[in-house]
Amino acid sequence: MPEALTHYQNYRPFAGFLHFCFQSLKAHNNASRRASLNRAHDYLRLSSRPDLLQTHLQLNENLAQQKREWPHYDYGEGYFYQSLAELGVSGLRSTEARLNAYQLLDRVRDKAVLDIGCNAGFLSVSLAKVARHVTGFDVNPFLAALARTAAQALDRTNTEFLATGFEDAPLCGPYDVVMSLANHSTFDGQTRYNLQSFFDRCVSLLKPGGLFIFESHTPSFEGEGIAQVCGIISQRLNVKRRDLCNYGTYLDRGRTFIIAEHSKL
Structure with missing residues (x-):
């Protein structure tokens, strides 16, 4: 996760996208693989929504802290369990579909x-x-x-x-x-x-x-x-x-x- 944060601190669309895609290949289950791919595609789409980059940095700082300090099950498998299209965030489950x-x-x-x-x-x-x-x-x-x-x-x-x-x-x-x-x-x-x-x-x-x-x-x-x-x-x-x-x-x-x-x- 600390390595992931560097991609949000220094935004490089294709380098970050490839990094997160590579992470998906090392995933231990389908949900973890999907989470990494969601992150990859959300990250690439930030190139057309630079106004969201700071928010994504803040969200991913929260995720990084969770990984360090929360000892229990991570329902989002390293990224997000829920989506939020308004902020360009994909999730393992679509909030919009549930609505x-x-x-x-x-x-x-x-x-x-x-x-x-x-x-x-x-x-x-x-x-x-x-x-x-x-x-x-x-x-x-x-x-x-x-x-x-x-x-x-x-x-x-x-x-x-x-x-x-x-x-x-x-x-x-x-x-x-x-x-x-x-x-x-x-x-x-x-x-x-x-x-x-x-x-x-x-x-x-x-x-x-x-x-x-x-x-x-x-x-x-x-x-x-x-x-x-x-x-x-x-x-x-x-x-x-x-x-x-x-x-x-x-x-x-x-x-x-x-x-x-x-x-x-």
Whole structure:
């Protein structure tokens, strides 16, 4: 990563592009390979968007610090898990595709939104274009820093990003919309809640009549446990829609997506 930073500090389009492409050849899995190629193409495209170079430097400084100091699983495989087209950032999962597939902009318009486990916050920052306010948090402090950098670069002042776990998050709900996108359990065990406690707190933070937006992990990780998760949600909320995602890459397809409403009674 320190070597990667030198390419942002001294921008050389083709030299940097070739370096990051070469890094992809040494990747240890498909996601890591994709992350390196995303970086390579984003870096080359900066030649037509020099106004974004300083922001990319700041974002990659955050990534470098994360690599040095965060001992847990890196969901972005060295680059970004989420994309943010407005800043010329590609991700392992397309934020723009998720916005469209789940019709998120329409669902959060003029509303106060909570994004649980927001990762780099790129989806939250995108929602802030139309939401009244978006609060996101992640237990990884370097991801929260990425979110704040992105929000500042796009002047999304109606956002707040906290570095905290869900159990300790000082949240000022209730919210019109609570989103739990692929984080009710974690690969790296960074949660103390069991499923019952997790969804109980989600409901407690939701206004009567508010929306709960849920996305599962990939089927390979979720397994048959998704039936229990869906059952817990349906016990607490009025499920309005349940679908399987059929867009994007292997990291997107097959995930369960739920829209549920908090009863006003």
